[in-house]
Amino acid sequence: MTKALKILLIEDDMIEVMKLNRVVSSLEIKHQTIEVNNGEEALKHLEQKDNLPDIILLDLNMPKINGIEFLSILKKDELLRYIPTIILTTSNNQKDLEECYKIGVAGYVLKPLKYEDYVSKIEKLLAYWSINELKKI
Template identity: 55%
Template sequence: MINKIKILLVEDDHIEVMKLKRSISKEFDNYYLSTASNGKKALSLIEKELPDLIILDLNMPDTNGNEFLSIIKGNEDYMHIPVIVLTTSNHDKDIKECYKLGIAGYIVKPLKYEEYEAKIKAVMHYWSLNEFLKP
C-alpha cells in the first residue's frame, strides 16, 4: 500500500493554486495538499509537520522563494525535503541559483493550461512511482 504524499505548495497566486489542484485532482488520490502564500507561512507549516515534497514559486511577497530555499536547505531538519520550483522565471541566473541551493527540479510555468497540466502530472507520476513507494 502506498502512503499519501504530503505536498506543500508555496504559492501566493490563488489562481495558480487552483490550477495545480485541478491538474492533479482528476488523476491522483495519493496526496494531501497544503498551501502557504509565502515562505514565512510555509516555514511555520513545516515546523508543525514535515511535507514529503515542496512545490515552490519564486516570486512571492515577504519571504520569497530563494530566501525560503536558503533557509530550509541550510537547516539539517529540513534539507532532505525535495523542492520543485514552479515559476514563471526562465532566467539562467534563477535556475542556477536554485540548483546551487539544492532543488530537485525546476519547471517554468507554461502559458497554455494543457502544457501546465502535463508538466504537473509528470512531476506527480515521478514522485508517486519512484520516491514514495512504501512497503
Template identity: 50%
Template sequence: MIEDFKILLVEDDSIEIMKLRRTLTTLKLPHKIIEAENGQEAIEALKNNDFSPNLILLDLNMPRMNGIEFLKYLKTDEKLKLIPTVILTTSENNMDILNCYRLGISGYIIKPAKFVEYQEKLKSLFDYLSYNELAKAS
C-alpha cells in the same frame, strides 16, 4: 509507490493554487496540499510537527520571503533540506535557475501558459516522485 503525497505548496497566486488543485482532481490523485502564501508561512508550516511533506512546490516571486530566501533557510536545516523541492514558477531567468540548483533543488518547472501543458508537466513530476525513494522517506 506513494499512494498520496503531502505537498507543501508555497504560492501567493490563488489562480495557481486552483490550477494545482484542478490538476490533482483531473488526474485523480489524492495528494493532500498545505498552502503557504510566502516563505515565512512555509517555515511556520514546516515547524508544525504534525506536518511533514513529501514534496515542496515552490514559487519564486512572493512577498515577505521569496522562494530563493526560503530555499536558503530550508537547505541549512538538517532535517528539512532532504525534502524534495521543485520550483514551479514563471521565471525563465538563467540566474534564478542556476541559483536554485546551487541551493539543492530537485527540479525546476516553468509554468506553461496552456493548462493542458501544465497538467502534463505535473503528471510527469508526480509519476517520477511516486518511484523516488527520497520522497517516500521524507
C-alpha cells in the same frame, strides 16, 4: 509502487493555487495539498515537525521571503533539507535557475502558458515523485 504524496504548495497567486488543485484532484492518486501564501507561512508550517510534506512545490516570486531565500533557509536546516523542493515558476531567468540548483533544488519547472501543457507537466512531476523513494523525516 505509486503512493499518494503530501505536497506543500508555496504560492501567493490564488489562480495558480486553484489551477494546481484542479490538476491534482483530477489524478487517480489522491495527493494531499497543503497551501501557504509565502515563505514565512511555509516556515511556520514546517515548524510542526510531525506533519512534514513529502515534497515542496515552490514559487520564486513571492512577498516577504522569495523562493530563493526560502530555499536557502530550508537547505540550512538539518531535518528539512531532505524534503525534495521543486521550483514551479514563470521565471526562465538563467541566474534564478543556476542559483536554485546551487542551493540544492530537486527540480525547476517552468509554468507553461497553455493549460494542457501545465496539466501534462504537473502529472509527470507528481508521477515521478510518487514512485521515488523519499527519506522518512
